[in-house]
Amino acid sequence: MGKVDINKKQKKNALLQTAFDLFRDKGFAKTTISDIVSDAGLAKGTFYLYFKDKYDLRDKLIAHKAGQLFADAHHALLDQKFNSFEDQIIAVADYIIGRLNDDHGLLTFISKNLSWGIFKTAFENTLPDESLQFYDYIFEQMKKNSYVCPEPELMLFTIIELVGSTCYSCILYGQPVSVEEYLPYLHTVIRQILAGFLVQQPAQIETKTAS
Structure with a gap:
């Protein structure tokens, strides 16, 4: 540059x-x-x-802040070990929720706009290449764990919408319960969503051809 x-x-x-x-x-x-x-x-x-105007700045700012969250989550996960792909996705969700729980101003600003539209805008138009690493990371890990997902973007859309809407209500209003109380249920639902979207391929076994 x-x-x-x-x-x-x-x-x-x-x-x-x-x-x-x-x-x-x-x-x-x-x-x-x-x-x-x-x-x-x-x-x-x-x-x-x-x-273009103040409204254009607001939309780009929401995308910018949301994109930073995903990029930070990616970097936070790089040095961690996970037992499964499902654990990795849950770790991403927990990281984002933790950050928003620590910064209510950021959560209030992003509000319920932590959605697929914001996600796509952030990663396609707003942020530098390092932010795209998170998006690529998810799909690389999916392949590494021998998973195939016929609709990967639909899967991420479902999880992102779920996390965005539930953490907003739980963190800011403690409704229907506190975010700490809700997390175990959220983890269970995320695992169920992943199970509905992912197809596990049999591990490939290398064989030696007899000479």
Whole structure:
């Protein structure tokens, strides 16, 4: 990445982070584009190089923050050992829920938008290549564990929607129970979802041809 590209990335990230802080503290409706560029120390024209309007920035910011969660989950899992693919998926869900439980401001901002649309936007258009590693990681691990999934994106969609909606209610409102109480049930449901989507292939046994 050249110096010009790095500078552009830094400016865009400054606008995203500044907007997030203002949306969280003042609220989306009360935050203006002028507020964002002023706090970021950038010219107003710079804003329109990256975003159409405040609503476009909000949508990209949701994708950006959600994408960061998945990228961080990927890095957190790299050095861990798991007994099964199912355990890996549950670890991803637990990591994301843990992060959102620690940062209610982030959860409130993302709200119920931790969905498949946000997931796809984040990984296709918003974040750098390292974020795509999580998406690739899931499918690599699926193959490594001798699984075939006829509808892999539908499987991920179901799990992401489930995690997003349930953790929102449990963390912010403790309804129907606290997130700690709910996790064992969530784990069971995730395993059932995976069982419905995955087909385990027989392990390939290497044979030596007699000479």
